[in-house]
Amino acid sequence: MATVAFLGLGVMGYPMAAHLKNKGGHDVTVYNRTAARAEKWVAEHGGRSAPTPADAADGKDFVFACVGNDDDLREVAIGPSSGAFSAMKKGAIFIDNTTASAEVARELAEKADARGFGFLDAPVSGGQAGAENGVLTVMVGGAQEHFDRAKPVIEAYARMVGLMGPAGAGQLTKMINQICIAGLVQGLAEGIHFGKRAGLDIEKVIEVISKGAAGSWQMENRHKTMNAGKYDFGFAVDWMRKDLGICLAEADRNGAKLPVTALIDQFYKDVQAMGGRRWDTSSLLARLEK
Numbered sequence: 001m002a003t004v005a006f007l008g009l010g011v012m013g014y015p016m017a018a019h020l021k022n023k024g025g026h027d028v029t030v031y032n033r034t035a036a037r038a039e040k041w042v043a044e045h046g047g048r049s050a051p052t053p054a055d056a057a058d059g060k061d062f063v064f065a066c067v068g069n070d071d072d073l074r075e076v077a078i079g080p081s082s083g084a085f086s087a088m089k090k091g092a093i094f095i096d097n098t099t100a101s102a103e104v105a106r107e108l109a110e111k112a113d114a115r116g117f118g119f120l121d122a123p124v125s126g127g128q129a130g131a132e133n134g135v136l137t138v139m140v141g142g143a144q145e146h147f148d149r150a151k152p153v154i155e156a157y158a159r160m161v162g163l164m165g166p167a168g169a170g171q172l173t174k175m176i177n178q179i180c181i182a183g184l185v186q187g188l189a190e191g192i193h194f195g196k197r198a199g200l201d202i203e204k205v206i207e208v209i210s211k212g213a214a215g216s217w218q219m220e221n222r223h224k225t226m227n228a229g230k231y232d233f234g235f236a237v238d239w240m241r242k243d244l245g246i247c248l249a250e251a252d253r254n255g256a257k258l259p260v261t262a263l264i265d266q267f268y269k270d271v272q273a274m275g276g277r278r279w280d281t282s283s284l285l286a287r288l289e290k
């Protein structure tokens with residue numbers, strides 16, 4: 001059993017922290033900016049809540065974070081008044097599950113190293129259902145010795161945990177994940193859109209083609225709701241645009257060409273303008289049907 005802090009009890013963090021306590025058996029202290037959510041978590045799962053990231057992180061073996069973007073991460077980690085880094089003990093490890101840039105991961109890893117503790121960038125894939133069921137995929141960047149110590153703890157909420165390379169490599173791997181998904185979802189949206197125009201039974205089409213070379217997680221898990229025009233759930237378009245922005249900025253730096261990713265990013269901008277900021281990413285179909 002380890003002492004653990006978890007910062008950020010959103011859609012993902014709330015169930016991840018619960019797995020650390022209930023499945024991992026760890027002693028968990030939670031922090032959430034909106035304190036009512038931390039109180040709800042403690043009422044449901046036990047453990048303790050703390051009023052600031054620093055109070056939560058004070059003396060803990062592992063400090064997890066799952067917040068929104070680079071700036072949010074900087075605020076909970078190195079915020080001037082109450083960032084977690086100011087209270088972390090030597091030898092501890094900060095594990096960041098936020099989807100953020102590789103740059104911020106390298107910056108925080110350097111600061112952590114200077115203070116005598118570890119930092120792992122550890123973004124996740126698998127969505128809300130993956131977090132609730134404790135079966136996330138975790139892509140980690142950082143030092144081997146920190147990874148070896150943190151892996152058994154991370155496994156409380158994960159099915160697959162891989163060390164991808166030094167600081168930032170976890171975030172770079174997550175970028176590849178999002179690049180692969182973006183074009184694929186547009187292809188699925190166009191297929192369903194075309195099938196409807198052609199007067200075919202979409203359920204029947206998917207039942208058959210999902211068993212062939214066109215099959216995908218998105219096809220299996222999203223075709224029904226897409227066909228029904230339901231998007232009020234899932235991975236929000238706002239988050240996807242944040243992620244694609246990170247991918248495109250990194251591509252500017254490393255010289256990679258991402259023409260389709262750049263185009264899909266603009267399609268999601270259209271979805272935002274349609275009122276779909278919190279819609280699931282499969283809402284690319286709504287844009288074609290508008």
Ligand SMILES: NC(=O)c1ccc[n+]([C@@H]2O[C@H](COP(=O)([O-])OP(=O)(O)OC[C@H]3O[C@@H](n4cnc5c(N)ncnc54)[C@H](OP(=O)(O)O)[C@@H]3O)[C@@H](O)[C@H]2O)c1
Nearest residue numbers: 008009010011012033034067068072075098099127128235
């Ligand atoms: N949702 C998914 O399916 C999914 C899948 C994979 C990866 N992710 C990534 O995981 C991260 C979290 O996603 P989520 O869906 O859990 O988001 P969310 O439900 O919006 O939760 C965000 C959490 O971060 C906290 N937060 C945000 N800014 C903060 C700040 N400046 N200071 C302190 N706390 C702050 C929020 O606190 P409040 O409660 O006070 O707002 C909340 O607890 C994002 O980077 C996202 O891209 C999400």
